Amino acid sequence: MKLAYYPGCTLKTKARNLEDSALAALKALSIEVKELDRWNCCGAVFSLADDDLIHHIAPVRNLIRAQEEGCEGILTLCSQCYNTLARAHNLMIDDEEKRDTINRFMDEEPDYKGEVQVIHYLTYLRDHVGWDALREKVKTPLRDLRVAPFYGCSLLRPDDVAIEKDPTILEEFLSALGAQTVSLTEARECCGSYQSLANPDAEQQRLGKIFGAVNRSGANAIALSCPMCEYNLGRQQHQLLEQNANLTATPTYYFTQLLAVALGIEAGVCHFDLNGKPAFELLKEKSYIVSAAS
């Protein structure tokens, strides 16, 4: 299947650590992907209003771009891009009337009828590399990491775009990297999303619940795939800790950073500076870091 790689805007700015580590890992696994020549922001949030079709134009246009480049699949990394693209794709298959309206509005583009499959990086790894093959490629097993995978919403809801029902994919992935995993109910819930701006008190309560569970599980790291989750759980973690003396700091990583480290890829590619110091310190302390200089 010919694949187009769709990075999404955040991966080109605030989440370089997600993109660069992911691409380096694919290269190490001898998988070539090509970024779409032309693409636009997916819109980040799938519009739920029944008569609001204009916000589906952006994701559908990207699917058309992939189709134009002769691709049968579009590979995404960011959970929100995945969610938005996959739901727009389903809408174009399921709702004939809306599909026609959207296609007619984009009269400068070829019609889209659902030709391009939307695939998340994790699913791609599972189906095209396989956990056993991945395990064999691991150079630095992450044995001393006890990782809580955090799924959040976008990979799981609604059902028709879930990368797995009752997901264990992140656990299986992390096990292949040699890490121990802890599965938490709270890790399948929402990180609070944009409430961190609109309603910070509710956000803090939500995070308190998540980190309470993470701490009780004895996890010393969190793995995630969504820049929004990373913002709330990672970048804003210090706020939570300031207000809750009983909680322990737990570094957050994009799952692709852990992948790159386990594959023995030079750490510069992972931009750990974007995760904050403790994230890098922990991996260094465990002697997992390969640096270009050494």
Place this chain on the structure above:
Amino acid sequence: MGDKKQDELQMIPVYIMGKKYDVPAELTIMKAMEYAGYQLIRGCGCRGGVCGACATVYRKAGDYKIYTGLACQTVAEPEMYLAQLPFYPANRATYKFDEIEAQAETIFALYPELFRCVACNACTKVCPMDVQVMDYIAELKRGDIEKAAKTSFDCIQCGLCASRCMGELPQYHIAQLARRLAGGKLAPRSEHMAEIVRQINDGAFDKWIADLKAMDQDQLKEVYSNREMEPHMGDENWRPKENRGLVS
């Protein structure tokens, strides 16, 4: 047209701001409007298809499409609906160029409305220069200033994109900022430029200029008429014989 009489000309009907006029066939939209008696003060400039002042919008009978073009270049057709836009208001952010950095965040801060784009592509469809307007907006949303500078390179700042934008973006001003940042802060410095500036400041050309200044009108005319010009079909290896002005 020369001195042909009006009744010998083939006339076509056009509608200017809703009113019907018969104008000679084969006139440009700009000339058709002037023929009909309009005097264009704004929305008109070089008349040579270069300046972009005359970007215009028109429609054709029985067709829902919006058409655009340069009024000084586009030939009027029968049953065209015409009007000349003098200007389309769009806000331009102010900044001190020396104080801003060539980063995505600079553009986000000066033009936060960038994120109101819904990728409807109306801007691209209306662009008389066939610039991929929506694409450069998408590129800027992800901070790719250099790519946006290239994508928007043919922009003539007519503002039609802004007139059609449902997100109310002033696309062409944002693109201009991108090109300034790309040209002024991201593109590699040209070393020979620095060198020639140094030579100018050191007075290397002072005598040459003084000689010119001392000439009377006839001498100047002669020098001007006899100046060396690059041949039209000159290849890239062509070099001027007069090379006092080149970096030594």
